[in-house]
Amino acid sequence: MDDKYKRILQSAQDLRWEVGEDFHERIMEALYTDATRIADRAVTYPDQKPRFDLDRTIDRLVTSRVWGFPLMILMLTLVFWLTISGANYPSKLIFSLLIDKVQPMLKAGAASIGMPWWLSGVLIDGAYLSTAWVVSVMLPPMAIFFPLFTLLEDFGYLPRVAFNLDHIFRRAGAHGKQALSMTMGFGCNAAGVISTRIIDSPRERLIAIITNNFSLCNGRWPTQILIATIFIGTLVPAQLAGLISAIGVVSIALLGVLLTFLVSWGLSRTILKGEVSTFNLELPPYRPPRVLQTLYTSVIDRTLIVLWRAVVFAMPAGVVIWLSANITIQGTSIAEYLINFLNPFGLLVGLNGVILVAYIVAIPANEIVIPTILMLTVLVTGASGVGAGSGVMFETQSGLATLSILTRGGWTLLTGVNLMLFSLIHNPCSTTIYTIFKETNSMKWTVIATLLPVVMGFMVTFFTAQIWRLIAGW
């Protein structure tokens, strides 16, 4: 080190003794005093008391001990109900356009230019269909869900959610700001993991990172919505179906929140012990949301970007699925080998081999779980008349048709419920895992954050299956 540099540090050290211990506080005090003085000179407050403070009135309601939580759940249910019932019709429309009309045209076109069957299979039945499926199933719900969520965000509701949840997080030994990173995770877990940077203490930040996976991300919303619609919605009369399905999805999301608390609690008492830090949560003023701008940004920035990501992953996945279903060894396709191999374990935990294979294929993107499951189910049951031959990823005209395919594949209500549970509790997608590694810079914590949820997921589905079978008696 240079001598003259050392001299500066030395005299700083010496002088520190002279100025006395309390000087840090003195500096802060001076800062506050000056800020107050300057602000006082510039700001004039109104003479009379504000007649009616709307912000405070709303706050008193949405953060009240009695009404805070019910209002929160009500709001969530309303958002999902609008999403589920609103997405139905446009989904069908896009589907019939992309798959009933465009796909046969592509097939015919391929045949007329003499494309070999395997090439048109890979391109049209594999890559195109999986992409078309993802677009028709994901676009409408996202185009409704994201704007609604963004409007709530713009209005200023999210910090109130954090305010309501703060004391629970505190009791769980975690940081209150985790409520914000958790809420962020409902959009995208990778974004949620990055947003934990607002938490100062490394211990509490790790807890927030590991548990962020339990925030149901938008890649998993469509799975939840679809399975809830076809298994839970069909249990009740049609006019109630949308509402009941929405309640099903909300229950799963709330279970995720509950798991966040439980796992945070567990972590803070075992491998991540320590004190809870305090912080100030600022409740911003409510602002009238800018509706048009919100619509624009949430459709362009969130919906299309997420959709694009899904498409990018769905295309190669479609190719892989088609190939694994059409390359056979001794008359049996690779996919069937895998499914049969995983089936016993799958059934043990109340799922099946198809679901497990689909989850392996879908590690890059959770969005394509459902199309993969449907395609593989048809492959295994050999159902004729639906889809267009082996290895073709397809969607069905309605929830009921999907249900009939799935029941033919041996699905029960238990399989549906367990799929919803497993979709909530399993490893984060590859993007999130990579983000966790970048943020923590530690292989150990990345592995823990990846494997802990998988193990938990299998445990939860296993016990659900055992209890269910005990009660149902088979």
Place this chain on the structure above:
Amino acid sequence: MAKEEKANITEELTSAQLQADCASCPVHHAANLKKLGVDMENFDFVVALAGNPNTGKSTVFNALTGLRQHTGNWPGKTVTRAEGGFEYADKRFKLVDLPGTYSLLATSLDEEIARDFILFGQPDVTIVVVDASRLERNLNLVLQVMEITNRVVICLNLMDEVDRHNMEVDHRRLARDLGVPVVPTVARYNEGLEELLEAIHEVAIGQVEANTYHVNYRHPQLDRAVSQLMEQIQEVFPQVPNARWVALRLLDGDERIIQAVEDGELGSLTYAQTVPEDVSVNQVSQKSGFAQ
């Protein structure tokens, strides 16, 4: 802009003259804000965007760059540094959106990111976005930023909230007390952004010479220690623009700053003189209400 030229605006002016006159007028520049998005090649100036959480930094950022950095009504959503560009008055600016912080004492990662950029990134201008309806608390950060750099523009945002609460904020008074340009805005509705751009431009090209207010610590021993240390620092690092602040941080035992002294990094801190030829220093800018 010579005064006679303005006084001479009569019907005799040819259209060419008129155009030339127009081109030198701030309003003309504002109409010509070019949002460059992520295109940040060959920029002339670097502008940092600091402020408390949830004061509208990202909204200002988006309005100037045309980017759509996610904005939301809750504190703490910008945790990374976002960068974008804009062109104004034939100069290219790179705008860096810093995480929102209440202070720059670097006790957490976001504070450290913000402070390190303002100190080591040496932006040509630092905009501090301030919630005008919560001025007192926001001034804490403003005063801390002004300890590090005197190239500051205050964006007095959320003026609609001030109106809504029947308050009044005298931005001219504030500008006089702080000694830096203060521009009232409502970034959500693009109000005041032209004036903000003009102020940024003026500070960037050195047309406004700030006379920044420094916190008075009212602590004789401290003042003595600081000036003693300051002298030493200025001797070793003659270029350092904020020796007083560095001295204070050293006394406070700030690890990052101690390290910067140790490895001589502090010596590389000089404000690149970006003042172009032929620009006379203009101490008064009526637009931003900044006088003397």
